[in-house]
Amino acid sequence: MKVTKDQIVAAARQLFREKGYAGASMQDLASLVGLRKASLYMRFPNKEALVPEVLALTLRETFPDAQLMAGPWQVAYEAAIGGIAANLSTGKRCVGLHLAYGVGDDTPVAKEAVREFFQSLRTFLSDILTGGMPREIADTVAADALIRLEGATLLIAVFDDTETMQRTARAVIKDATEAARAAR
Amino acid sequence: MKVTKDQIVAAARQLFREKGYAGASMQDLASLVGLRKASLYMRFPNKEALVPEVLALTLRETFPDAQLMAGPWQVAYEAAIGGIAANLSTGKRCVGLHLAYGVGDDTPVAKEAVREFFQSLRTFLSDILTGGMPREIADTVAADALIRLEGATLLIAVFDDTETMQRTARAVIKDATEAARAAR
DNA sequence: CATAAATACTACCGATCGGTCGTTTGTAAA
DNA sequence: TTTACAAACGACCGATCGGTAGTATTTATG
Secondary structure, eight states: OOHHHHHHHHHHHHHHHHHHHOOHHHHHHHHHHHHOHHHHHHHHGGGGGHHHHHHHHHHHHHSSSSGGGOHHHHHHHHHHHHHHHHHHHHHSOHHHHHHHHHOTOOOHHHHHHHHHHHHHHHHHHHHHHHTTTTTHHHHHHHHHHHHHHHHHHHHHHOOOHHHHHHHHHHHHHHHHHHHHHOOO | OOHHHHHHHHHHHHHHHHHHHHHOOOOHHHHHHHHHHHHHHOOOSSSSSSSHHHHHHHHHSSSSSSGGGGHHHHHHHHHHHHHHHHHHHSSSSSSHHHHHHOOOOTTTTHHHHHHHHHHHHHHHHHHHHHHSSOOOHHHHHHHHHHHHHHHHHHHHHOOOOOOHHHHHHHHHHHHHHHHHHHOO
């Protein structure tokens, strides 16, 4: 087993990120990992099965240690936002967003995986924020942070503008501290 | 000529919005407008040529009258943001964002059209904001507004959450007024 | 080294992709 | 009614799509 499953999933993520679900072909993936197309079906029953794996890997990488939530919420939140922003900046796009836009009702497994992915992101951020504000406010602050970071990938994709992502990361952190102060 | 060019472009926009550039086929488009695939090539030289037309139509629809910029900038800005938010809410997704993520270097005409589309949106918003703040600040406020509205489409696509879009529209308008007050 | 199980391979399937061909049809001017 | 032109058509092209069948090759185990 020269090529590991994680290598294939990581390559699939790159393709989904750059070309979307429909635009990325199994042949592309095979070439990228140095295998033949048929060999991919040893590890994955079909193309759609790649999506949950890709998103699970991304989630795992984005939050390397959930231990961070032990400390003060401000530190945890700053680390979480920074992690997401860094991930989006290095990848230049968000796989989740590309898949969210790209998968339809004909791929229900993929669609559900996308839901779970963003639901996880939301609740992860919201859980941190509850350390400094009531749940209801935390939910909206988390959602706002998420969509701003995701939206910032647009300017990276179109104008190669990475500055806005950094500014956005700082802005959402500031918003959180202000929301906490207002809720106190 | 029973089917007008604008009808085809509008149908193409719907397909690009829902399925992306790679996911939307000329056969889909033909079926949607009630023509045969070959007939589409009477009006458009190839698939890529649809992209500039789609984005131009969207831009035209988003800002029906540039006359709005004549009045006070707050009114114009609120109308502009409201127009964008309404457009994104009814379409459930942003064609521009889907295309920005979807088109690659193999379709340079489409890629350039996407650039121009978002550049137009940016400068349009920024131009309005210069009525109440210096250009430099207006640019960042406009960019921030744009990415927040675009990012809000994610929650519509994934969770069918239209509430966040409305909240975001109000938030970016408030941000603009505060930026103007701070710059005064 | 022999053997059995993974793993990767070649070759192929029907379907669909973007796009082109020559032909038929609708329509408006003469 | 004839003529002429654009619009729509059916049929087809090579390429690629996701996926499968059967075979060769590697790898771990005895």
